[in-house]
Structure formats: structure tokens, C-alpha cells
Amino acid sequence: MLTFVVLFFIVLLFRFIPIPTTPYMVSEGSISYTWISLDKVSANVPLAIVAAEDANFCNHWGFDMKAIRLAIEQGGNRGASTISQQVVKNLFLWHERSWIRKFFEAILTPAVEIAWSKRRILEVYINIAEFDQGIFGIEEASQQLFGLPASQLSLSEASLLAAVLPNPKQRSVKNPSLFVQRRALAISDGASTILKDERSQCFTD
Numbered sequence: 428m429l430t431f432v433v434l435f436f437i438v439l440l441f442r443f444i445p446i447p448t449t450p451y452m453v454s455e456g457s458i459s460y461t462w463i464s465l466d467k468v469s470a471n472v473p474l475a476i477v478a479a480e481d482a483n484f485c486n487h488w489g490f491d492m493k494a495i496r497l498a499i500e501q502g503g504n505r506g507a508s509t510i511s512q513q514v515v516k517n518l519f520l521w522h523e524r525s526w527i528r529k530f531f532e533a534i535l536t537p538a539v540e541i542a543w544s545k546r547r548i549l550e551v552y553i554n555i556a557e558f559d560q561g562i563f564g565i566e567e568a569s570q571q572l573f574g575l576p577a578s579q580l581s582l583s584e585a586s587l588l589a590a591v592l593p594n595p596k597q598r599s600v601k602n603p604s605l606f607v608q609r610r611a612l613a614i615s616d617g618a619s620t621i622l623k624d625e626r627s628q629c630f631t632d
Contacts, residue, residue: 434519434531435538441518441551442543449518449555455623463566465630467549468577471514471585471618472565473549475631478617479589479610481510485545485629489536513593514552545629558588559593572600586614 445462452458465473477484489511508516515535520528539548558568565588569577573584580588590611591598598607621627 431534434535437519438535438538438542446518446551446555450520451517451522451557452555455557455561458561458563459567459571460563461566461570462564463577465546465553468553469580469585470566470631471580471582472577472588472606472620474581474618474627475585475589475614476553476592477510477627477630478621479592479614479621480513482617482621482626484510484549485626489540505553509536510552511540513547514548514555515539517555518551536563549630556592557622558591559595559600562595568600582615582618583611586611586618589614 448460452460487509489509514534515532516522516528519535520531522615543551553565555563556565557563559566559572562568562571565580566577568588569575569580569584572588573580575584587603587607588601590607591600598604600607603611622631
């Protein structure tokens with residue numbers, strides 16, 4: 428019981444303060460990490476991230492039931508984790524799959540959705556995501572991989588960064604494979620579609 432109380436307190440605390448580190452960052456050892464507020468990031472970034480990872484981000488409460496049903500129908504070969512679930516996993520839990528992790532994820536994801544705004548969830552996600560070996564956060568990734576601040580990223584650049592997620596150790600921004608290049612183009616198209624059909628209202632001004 429005490430564990431849950433502590434976790435919920437931390438969830439509330441992280442609604443307001445920059446994330447100092449995560450268990451995964453600590454496990455990685457030497458890393459590069461810079462926190463940046465969402466309002467200082469190019470508007471192309473959240474659009475690309477949502478298009479890549481969770482197109483229905485604004486329309487669910489933490490779990491995308493349609494994606495989950497589709498994943499079950501396809502025999503588990505398709506991912507169904509939302510951005511909210513990934514934030515919970517990356518910030519509070521561990522990466523190895525287990526029923527215990529899924530249990531905590533199922534409890535903490537609704538708590539995060541209740542306590543944080545959608546913009547805050549996205550802000551935390553783009554800051555604690557790994558975009559290359561040991562490079563965490565959109566600002567650090569933008570500076571190191573493109574030589575630009577995150578505020579100046581184009582849609583194609585943001586889409587290329589999003590294309591390496593969730594596996595930056597096997598996908599590269601600097602030397603993108605044909606798969607990553609094609610995925611980046613699809614993400615760019617998806618970002619435009621999300622903006623056009625107003626599925627970005629929860630995080631755009």
C-alpha cells in the first residue's frame with residue numbers, strides 16, 4: 428500500500444517539475460540529457476511523435492482499445508502501447524516485459540492521465556525518450572544529430588527522429604536505413620493528416 432502512495436505522490440510531483448532522470452537513464456550509464464519545455468519545441472515535433480507512436484493520443488484515456496483489439500487479432504505482432512503507457516514505463520518502471528510490469532503500468536497509466544494534461548504527457552515523453560545511443564530528450568537529439576535547437580526542427584527532421592522510436596539502438600538518424608527513411612515519410616504524411624482532421628487539438632494551441 429505504501430508503494431502505491433509513494434508512486435502516486437511522485438506522479439503528482441512530476442506534473443510540475445522537470446524530470447531529473449529515470450531508472451533507464453541510470454542503467455545506461457554515461458548519457459546526454461537536456462530538459463526543454465514543450466512550448467520551446469518546434470510544433471512539428473509533437474505532431475511527428477503522435478503520428479509515429481499514438482495517432483489517437485487525443486482520443487483515449489491512456490489505453491487505445493481499438494489498437495489493443497487489432498494487436499490481439501494479429502497475434503501480438505503489432506504494438507498497442509500508447510504514449511501514456513510508454514511514459515509510465517520509461518519514467519517509473521523497467522523495459523523487460525513481465526506481468527508485474529504490466530500490472531503497475533495498468534494502474535499508473537490512468538493515474539498519469541488524470542493528474543497530467545495531454546501536453547504534459549507529451550512534454551515528458553519527448554524529454555525522456557532515447558533517440559540514439561545514450562542521447563535522451565528531443566533537445567539533446569536535435570543538437571547532436573542535426574546541429575539545431577529543437578525549436579528549429581522541420582517536419583522531415585522531426586519525422587526522422589520519430590522514426591527511430593521505439594528502438595534507437597537498432598535504427599539510426601545519422602545513417603537511416605531504407606526502412607527508417609520510408610517510415611519517416613509515412614510519419615510526415617500522418618502528421619499532416621492528424622493536423623488536418625483535428626486529432627491534435629489536445630496538444631496544439
